[in-house]
Amino acid sequence: MTPSDLAALQAAADAAAAYRRDIAVAEHTPVADYRTIHAAFAAPVPEEPGDSAAIIDELVRLATPGIRAQTGPRFFGWVIGHSHPVGVAADWLASAWGQNAANVTAAPAAAAVEAVACDWVLDLLDLPRDASVGVVTGATVANFVCLAAARSEVLRRTGWDVEADGLFGAPPVTVLIGADAHATVYSGLKYLGLGARRVREVACDDLGRILPDAFAAALDESDGPVIAILQAGQINTGGCDPFDALVPMAHARGAWVHVDGAFGLWAQAAPARKHLTAGVEAADSWATDGHKWLQTPYDCGFAIVRDAGAHARAMAISASYLPPAEGSDRDPSTYVPELSRRARGFATWATIKALGRSGIAEMVERNCAVAVHMAACLDAEPGIAAVVPVTLNQFMVRFGDDDALTLATVEQIQRDGVAFFGASQWRGQWVLRASVCSMATTMAEGETSVAAVIDAWRKVQAR
Ligand SMILES: *Cc1c(COP(=O)(O)O)cnc(C)c1O
Numbered sequence: 001m002t003p004s005d006l007a008a009l010q011a012a013a014d015a016a017a018a019y020r021r022d023i024a025v026a027e028h029t030p031v032a033d034y035r036t037i038h039a040a041f042a043a044p045v046p047e048e049p050g051d052s053a054a055i056i057d058e059l060v061r062l063a064t065p066g067i068r069a070q071t072g073p074r075f076f077g078w079v080i081g082h083s084h085p086v087g088v089a090a091d092w093l094a095s096a097w098g099q100n101a102a103n104v105t106a107a108p109a110a111a112a113v114e115a116v117a118c119d120w121v122l123d124l125l126d127l128p129r130d131a132s133v134g135v136v137t138g139a140t141v142a143n144f145v146c147l148a149a150a151r152s153e154v155l156r157r158t159g160w161d162v163e164a165d166g167l168f169g170a171p172p173v174t175v176l177i178g179a180d181a182h183a184t185v186y187s188g189l190k191y192l193g194l195g196a197r198r199v200r201e202v203a204c205d206d207l208g209r210i211l212p213d214a215f216a217a218a219l220d221e222s223d224g225p226v227i228a229i230l231q232a233g234q235i236n237t238g239g240c241d242p243f244d245a246l247v248p249m250a251h252a253r254g255a256w257v258h259v260d261g262a263f264g265l266w267a268q269a270a271p272a273r274k275h276l277t278a279g280v281e282a283a284d285s286w287a288t289d290g291h292k293w294l295q296t297p298y299d300c301g302f303a304i305v306r307d308a309g310a311h312a313r314a315m316a317i318s319a320s321y322l323p324p325a326e327g328s329d330r331d332p333s334t335y336v337p338e339l340s341r342r343a344r345g346f347a348t349w350a351t352i353k354a355l356g357r358s359g360i361a362e363m364v365e366r367n368c369a370v371a372v373h374m375a376a377c378l379d380a381e382p383g384i385a386a387v388v389p390v391t392l393n394q395f396m397v398r399f400g401d402d403d404a405l406t407l408a409t410v411e412q413i414q415r416d417g418v419a420f421f422g423a424s425q426w427r428g429q430w431v432l433r434a435s436v437c438s439m440a441t442t443m444a445e446g447e448t449s450v451a452a453v454i455d456a457w458r459k460v461q462a463r
Helices: 003-023 034-041 052-066 085-097 108-124 139-156 183-191 212-220 243-252 264-269 308-315 345-379 403-416 443-462
Strands: 132-136 174-178 200-202 226-231 256-260 285-289 301-305 384-386 394-399 422-426 429-435
Touching (some): 003 052, 108 132, 132 139, 139 285, 139 301, 139 308, 264 345, 345 429, 384 443, 394 403, 403 422, 403 429
Antiparallel strands (some): 394 429, 422 429
């Protein structure tokens, strides 16, 4: 540890604090693009050792123009949380402590804090308290892990050991999935040999929620083992499947029910929105994110499985040099695909402690109220129309009922830089798609952003 190493740690902390102080008020001025930043960094491999403090200074100087204000209060692109400052601080320590959080003997504090954080997540989401939880990089991997447990269990019930014998020759598994499911669930099916195309898609309503009659018919027509994939929080509409109706039907058929609830599952943590996910706790597995609505820093997701045995069967790694966990000790790597891994429990623990149950409920409810209000204000403006009713935190509007005008307005908003929104396609048409899921977004910030959207729309019309 040289004086320059110490200076580098201090410089990183100072730069981070200054960035977060400024971003709280900064406008979304356009960021430098990939090529500009790439050109600034492109260089041959350094032949000689460098000075730590100078390296951090250079990183901050060259990268900052390309840092998008994702943690700002008027950022509505994709579905991106705030990276809570205390979560970030805890995450720095996870790096500084340099813990390999694979194994309880190697990293007792990382394993223990993660176990506590997992219990808190189950409590906040009101899921079975004895479910097992794997802390992964995000909902993509959480979906993969949960579906691996599902695959293991539905095949085990037919007498097939998929972990040992693979899928060749196994009884075919039917996968039912809502027609408006997230792309990453199909990735999970792809990785697992279940096939992204070899699924039966079930029809959905205008909010992308599975239609119970269509689901019942699909179950009736399925042979052999069945995995049914439901969703809490459709990426465009925020719609949640009617779990109350669907889960009992699937269970009566002996199906495993998995729920992709990357952000929408957090409706469970807000009493005023919990009716939207009624019945979700009866499912068999759930994927959700920490880095979306819980506001942890990247990367953080949770793979939650009711049947801890199936979860461990699908994921556990054993090797002679890895001491087995004793008694009630919990090895983090038993529930995830990785062995060496980041100690994500520290940031999750710190973020939940900072917000508290009431803070999380208030934030989720506020974000939903802001989304409803923003969509209503925009819908009241001539030429702007809300696409579907807002039930959660996602909303869509179209401009002039026209794809080109809609895309031009989104581009104008991004150029103006007061707020950031992205475009998406819904039912074959381009829309502005907004996600309100940052603890920094207040009603006032929502109104400022609405004004920016209306201003951009007027500019587009004036052309
Ligand atoms: C974001 C999202 C995912 C993927 O989550 P990552 O954290 O990006 O891996 C999956 N499903 C839904 C519904 C999502 O919103």
